[in-house]
Amino acid sequence: MAQTFKLALIPGDGIGPEVVAEAIKVLDAVASAEGIEFEKTEFQLGAARFLETGDVLTDEDLVAISAHDVILLGAVGGVPGDPRLKNANIERGLLLKLRFSLDHYVNLRPTVIYPGVPSPLASHGDVDFVVVREGTEGPYVGNGGVIRAGTPQEVANEVSVNTAYGVERVVRDAFARASARRNKLTLVHKTNVLTFSGNLWKRIVDEVGATFPEVAVDYLHVDAATIFLVTDPARFDVIVTDNLFGDILTDLAGAISGGIGLAASGNINPDGTYPSMFEPVHGSAPDIAGQQKADPTAAILSVALMLDHLRLPDAADRVRSAVVADIASRDGSARSTSAIGDAIVAALS
Amino acid sequence: MAQTFKLALIPGDGIGPEVVAEAIKVLDAVASAEGIEFEKTEFQLGAARFLETGDVLTDEDLVAISAHDVILLGAVGGVPGDPRLKNANIERGLLLKLRFSLDHYVNLRPTVIYPGVPSPLASHGDVDFVVVREGTEGPYVGNGGVIRAGTPQEVANEVSVNTAYGVERVVRDAFARASARRNKLTLVHKTNVLTFSGNLWKRIVDEVGATFPEVAVDYLHVDAATIFLVTDPARFDVIVTDNLFGDILTDLAGAISGGIGLAASGNINPDGTYPSMFEPVHGSAPDIAGQQKADPTAAILSVALMLDHLRLPDAADRVRSAVVADIASRDGSARSTSAIGDAIVAALS
Ligand SMILES: CC(C)[C@H](C(=O)O)[C@@H](O)C(=O)O
Numbered sequence: 078m079a080q081t082f083k084l085a086l087i088p089g090d091g092i093g094p095e096v097v098a099e100a101i102k103v104l105d106a107v108a109s110a111e112g113i114e115f116e117k118t119e120f121q122l123g124a125a126r127f128l129e130t131g132d133v134l135t136d137e138d139l140v141a142i143s144a145h146d147v148i149l150l151g152a153v154g155g156v157p158g159d160p161r162l163k164n165a166n167i168e169r170g171l172l173l174k175l176r177f178s179l180d181h182y183v184n185l186r187p188t189v190i191y192p193g194v195p196s197p198l199a200s201h202g203d204v205d206f207v208v209v210r211e212g213t214e215g216p217y218v219g220n221g222g223v224i225r226a227g228t229p230q231e232v233a234n235e236v237s238v239n240t241a242y243g244v245e246r247v248v249r250d251a252f253a254r255a256s257a258r259r260n261k262l263t264l265v266h267k268t269n270v271l272t273f274s275g276n277l278w279k280r281i282v283d284e285v286g287a288t289f290p291e292v293a294v295d296y297l298h299v300d301a302a303t304i305f306l307v308t309d310p311a312r313f314d315v316i317v318t319d320n321l322f323g324d325i326l327t328d329l330a331g332a333i334s335g336g337i338g339l340a341a342s343g344n345i346n347p348d349g350t351y352p353s354m355f356e357p358v359h360g361s362a363p364d365i366a367g368q369q370k371a372d373p374t375a376a377i378l379s380v381a382l383m384l385d386h387l388r389l390p391d392a393a394d395r396v397r398s399a400v401v402a403d404i405a406s407r408d409g410s411a412r413s414t415s416a417i418g419d420a421i422v423a424a425l426s
Numbered sequence: 427m428a429q430t431f432k433l434a435l436i437p438g439d440g441i442g443p444e445v446v447a448e449a450i451k452v453l454d455a456v457a458s459a460e461g462i463e464f465e466k467t468e469f470q471l472g473a474a475r476f477l478e479t480g481d482v483l484t485d486e487d488l489v490a491i492s493a494h495d496v497i498l499l500g501a502v503g504g505v506p507g508d509p510r511l512k513n514a515n516i517e518r519g520l521l522l523k524l525r526f527s528l529d530h531y532v533n534l535r536p537t538v539i540y541p542g543v544p545s546p547l548a549s550h551g552d553v554d555f556v557v558v559r560e561g562t563e564g565p566y567v568g569n570g571g572v573i574r575a576g577t578p579q580e581v582a583n584e585v586s587v588n589t590a591y592g593v594e595r596v597v598r599d600a601f602a603r604a605s606a607r608r609n610k611l612t613l614v615h616k617t618n619v620l621t622f623s624g625n626l627w628k629r630i631v632d633e634v635g636a637t638f639p640e641v642a643v644d645y646l647h648v649d650a651a652t653i654f655l656v657t658d659p660a661r662f663d664v665i666v667t668d669n670l671f672g673d674i675l676t677d678l679a680g681a682i683s684g685g686i687g688l689a690a691s692g693n694i695n696p697d698g699t700y701p702s703m704f705e706p707v708h709g710s711a712p713d714i715a716g717q718q719k720a721d722p723t724a725a726i727l728s729v730a731l732m733l734d735h736l737r738l739p740d741a742a743d744r745v746r747s748a749v750v751a752d753i754a755s756r757d758g759s760a761r762s763t764s765a766i767g768d769a770i771v772a773a774l775s
């Protein structure tokens with residue numbers, strides 16, 4: 078009997094449904110070739126759903142989604158400035174709520190400059206690194222508050238919360254990945270200014286590092302890290318960093334590697350207590366939605382990360398090889414979203 | 427009688443004294459040409475002073491420095507990892523203490539890609555923007571703390587403090603600069619996640635913006651801003667942002683515009699209650715200290731910002747023109763720190 082996985086699909090808003098359709102095409106093709114099966118349930122979540130029902134993500138949604146093995150998400154978010162969405166905050170209420178509720182403490186974001194992809198950098202070596210971004214702590218926790226809102230005496234605080242428990246588990250995951258790659262780990266933080274959390278991150282990296290003697294450890298302040306990402310991105314193997322720094326660095330990493338049309342990500346709960354979620358780094362791009370203009374490659378590469386996570390490395394490599402082959406054959410002429418999906422399916426074998 | 431200014435000099439550590447020496451050469455030359463005078467007092471501050479005396483910055487130092495009209499700082503910080511500096515934190519105790527004590531709420535960081543400077547970007551238009559970074563609030567305040575330090579139950583919090591008072595004054599300054607430039611202001615924040623402080627920044631930008639109808643206002647999340655800095659930096663005129671985002675964006679801006687060897691900055695108290703401080707963005711680079719290898723251009727451009735601040739625009743423009751002329755004549759061959767200083771003096775005319 079075929080191995081079967083329960084897949085929760087969240088196509089979302091804007092270009093989300095278009096890119097997810099292509100990702101599923103590729104997934105179905107590789108699954109049938111590998112003799113595995115995906116039972117899909119689609120969830121209507123995002124700005125469109127909010128406008129229809131007033132709900133962003135209900136407890137029932139969360140329970141239903143949690144009953145799956147993995148999640149594939151397209152993109153969520155309405156038209157910027159839409160007054161009807163003013164109080165929705167789809168990002169916090171949906172995307173971040175999923176990451177936090179499902180304990181996605183490893184936010185995995187690989188960067189590869191594929192042969193044939195035009196990078197904005199004039200020159201770069203062999204770029205192939207992965208950012209392990211903490212996903213459940215730091216400035217993203219939503220702690221803090223406001224007094225005297227709307228007055229000249231307003232004070233707005235944001236609290237970044239960092240725990241040894243939370244830092245240790247993501248650092249351990251990052252070391253394990255470095256050990257399976259090129260044995261190099263770079264901690265990125267701002268320890269000279271954020272000394273409370275910085276000391277914690279440094280201590281944990283030292284402690285966990287002692288159990289991975291084969292991994293060389295390096296440290297960069299976040300400001301300096303942005304410099305190296307444009308002047309010498311080939312130096313990186315695994316970067317481990319906090320939630321906010323990871324957010325910033327991975328958009329920059331996406332840009333130098335040919336645009337976020339190619340950037341895939343995994344929101345991973347390595348313990349397997351909750352389903353992990355895979356999504357392109359790009360947003361819903363409502364301006365080009367429904368026009369078959371979006372590049373589904375990031376969504377398709379997110380499927381590869383999902384297959385990795387399900388311990389189906391052959392299937393994952395098949396997807397990645399097909400993407401690499403397709404990218405290498407690109408000549409700059411425009412193709413529709415589905416034409417790109419079809420080409421990648423054709424390249425699968 | 428010549429107009430006279432009291433200048434506090436903090437050469438600092440590493441390459442600091444070398445680059446300050448060249449900045450002073452240029453300052454003296456332009457001052458004598460313009461008929462102005464600078465009375466200099468040198469302050470020995472930094473890692474070297476700490477190792478000698480155990481002091482980082484005393485109250486007496488602060489009082490003495492405050493009695494000056496302006497401050498020029500080279501760079502501070504010892505050899506990374508020097509165990510004797512373990513508990514010093516020169517950055518917080520000296521650089522940030524000066525910025526906070528002297529109420530440097532405008533941290534001004536211009537970026538220009540000068541003709542002839544090799545940028546890591548394959549292509550870019552006319553890049554000339556300025557980042558107005560808030561200098562006295564945000565995650566830099568040092569609020570927060572640790573419980574159960576060193577244990578598996580450690581919790582480390584960092585509090586970003588943002589006030590309407592603090593945001594309003596820097597936003598006002600940024601709008602005034604935009605109005606005197608190309609009438610474009612971009613707020614950079616992360617309002618979708620840091621909603622407490624994000625709402626405050628947005629509100630204040632809306633309110634102050636209403637009094638600058640000629641300035642077009644734009645908003646970018648900090649992650650997206652890093653993308654545009656490498657794909658379309660010419661789009662920016664004035665960026666206004668918080669302390670930490672400004673730190674990150676200006677290092678990236680320095681990198682795309684030819685390296686932090688050229689990046690100048692001003693820590694400005696626009697009210698004139700305290701002396702403003704001008705410094706290259708680069709650090710003390712102890713590895714190349716004393717070898718006449720450092721590029722003093724960033725320090726010299728910081729002198730130009732200082733002259734701007736003292737309302738000596740002719741003198742400032744003279745310095746900038748000399749730097750531009752020198753940069754245009756660079757052919758990539760190595761010159762000593764003092765040879766670059768001499769060449770810029772010679773180009774002053
Ligand atoms: C949409 C936003 C909340 C999100 C984040 O900040 O994490 C996005 O930028 C990302 O990187 O996935």
Ligand SMILES: CC(C)[C@H](C(=O)O)[C@@H](O)C(=O)O
Pocket residue numbers: 269270300517518521522673707
């Ligand atoms: C040295 C450090 C405290 C400082 C900062 O973070 O502000 C530096 O990076 C800068 O940008 O001037």
